[in-house]
Amino acid sequence: MVADPGYCREAGPDFQMDAEESSLAELHGLSKEQIAWRRANISQLGSSEYFSQEYPLVASEAFISSSFDSFISPALVIAARREKAEAIGPLLIGVDPAGMGPDRTRIAFRKGRCITKVESHRGLDTMEIAGLVQRIIREEKPAKVNIDVGGLGAGVYDRLYETASNRKVISAINFGGKVLEPQRFDEHPDRAGGPANRRAELWLNMKKALEAGRFCLPDSDSLQADLVSVGYKYNSSGQLLLESKQDMRRRGVPSPDEADAVALCFSELDGAPFVKNSDFYRDLREQYRGAYA
Numbered sequence: 001m002v003a004d005p006g007y008c009r010e011a012g013p014d015f016q017m018d019a020e021e022s023s024l025a026e027l028h029g030l031s032k033e034q035i036a037w038r039r040a041n042i043s044q045l046g047s048s049e050y051f052s053q054e055y056p057l058v059a060s061e062a063f064i065s066s067s068f069d070s071f072i073s074p075a076l077v078i079a080a081r082r083e084k085a086e087a088i089g090p091l092l093i094g095v096d097p098a099g100m101g102p103d104r105t106r107i108a109f110r111k112g113r114c115i116t117k118v119e120s121h122r123g124l125d126t127m128e129i130a131g132l133v134q135r136i137i138r139e140e141k142p143a144k145v146n147i148d149v150g151g152l153g154a155g156v157y158d159r160l161y162e163t164a165s166n167r168k169v170i171s172a173i174n175f176g177g178k179v180l181e182p183q184r185f186d187e188h189p190d191r192a193g194g195p196a197n198r199r200a201e202l203w204l205n206m207k208k209a210l211e212a213g214r215f216c217l218p219d220s221d222s223l224q225a226d227l228v229s230v231g232y233k234y235n236s237s238g239q240l241l242l243e244s245k246q247d248m249r250r251r252g253v254p255s256p257d258e259a260d261a262v263a264l265c266f267s268e269l270d271g272a273p274f275v276k277n278s279d280f281y282r283d284l285r286e287q288y289r290g291a292y293a
Contacts, residue, residue, distance in 0.1 A: 009037035023075070071203060071232040071242060076210040077217065077224045085216035087111035089273050090143035093136065094264025096257045097129050097153045098122075105129055106257045107136070110265035112273045113209070114216040118223060118258055126152060130159035137169060143275045146173045146264040173264055175199035181269060196239035202263040203230070203242055205271025217262075226259035 011032045017025060021035045030038075042051045089112035096106045107119040121132065133156070137145060147157045149172040157172045164170055179194065179201040195201040209215045217223065231243035245255045268276060 007037045008033035009040055011036040028078075069231060070228045071230050072207050072210065072227050074224070074228050076207070077227050079213070080210050080215050080217040081219045081224065083214060083216040085112070085114045085214060087114040087116050087216075090275065091140055092265045092267075092273065092275070093140075093142045093145045094261045094267075095129075095133060095145060095147045095153070095156070096261040096264065097126075097148065097151075097156050098124075098257060103255055103257055105132075106261035107133070108258075108261040108265050109140075110262075110273065113214060115218060115262055115265065117218060118220070118261060120258070126155040127159065129156045130163070133160060134163065137164065137166075142169060144171055144267070145169055146171045146267045148173055148175060148260065148264060150175055171267065173198060173202075173267060175202075175260075180267075193238045194240065196235055196237075196241045199260075199263070200232075200240045200242050202266050202271075204240060205266035206263050209266065209271055220258075223258050223262070226256035227262075229253050230256055230259065 008031070015032060015036055017032070017035055021039070024030060024038075025032075025035055038051070045051050092110040094106075094108040094110070098105045105121045105124055107121070109116045109118070121129075124132065129152075133145060133147075136142070145160075147153050147160070147170065149157050154172075157170065160170050161167055175198055177198045179196075179198055181201070182194065195204050210217075229248065231247075233241050233243075235241055248255065268274065
């Protein structure tokens with residue numbers, strides 16, 4: 001790790017950090033001598049990408065190829081891991097179900113500008129996952145539970161919808177489905193732009209929240225590894241497409257289930273941290289009328 005205090009080089013009185021180096025020093029608490037050591041080694045290795053593989057600042061950087069362009073950069077995730085935001089607001093939950101194989105069911109919890117935690121469960125069947133989510137709904141009283149209905153998730157959603165006392169809370173998310181906010185066409189009708197599907201839309205919402213700053217993520221290496229492992233491209237219409245899980249497995253990278261669960265917490269318009277439905281303004285008026293009654 002670059003943060004090792006032994007990785008130092010004398011920095012002369014004229015040594016000045018550039019913008020990137022100043023940001024890294026602030027994020028990781030690095031001294032001027034450590035930055036000088038980093039600069040010298042980048043010069044020797046030929047690029048900062050090669051340096052990140054040889055001397056990663058965080059564990060996940062060691063697994064990023066020098067030619068790999070991730071949709072969410074490590075710097076955004078590191079900043080969010082260090083952020084101390086207060087968890088205020090309604091609870092939104094994202095559920096990415098997995099079966100009895102090596103993958104795990106991931107459940108992410110969001111309040112306002114904070115992902116408070118991500119739970120991991122292995123070896124659960126459809127009914128067990130549904131029972132687990134039912135218990136969370138009963139005890140945590142979330143405003144919305146978003147479930148990825150691809151594969152095993154369809155059965156989980158059906159069971160929850162059948163047994164839930166409040167079906168408004170449960171929402172089916174089809175990652176391959178249509179986006180909630182289609183990009184408006186410009187003077188070139190063949191170039192739509194925007195995200196190509198619902199998964200790309202949710203990840204784009206999540207990325208915008210991280211770019212805006214003051215957003216808090218759990219201090220988790222595994223979550224960071226997931227978030228920075230996904231590549232992207234654009235189709236012929238200029239629409240954003242995320243790297244598929246199948247393509248990720250072909251290059252030896254596991255499915256980013258933890259990050260997908262977090263992305264499911266950004267399902268509302270513009271990734272808002274509250275549920276805006278047809279009753280939103282009426283409920284808001286009633287809430288404040290009750291407060292001032």
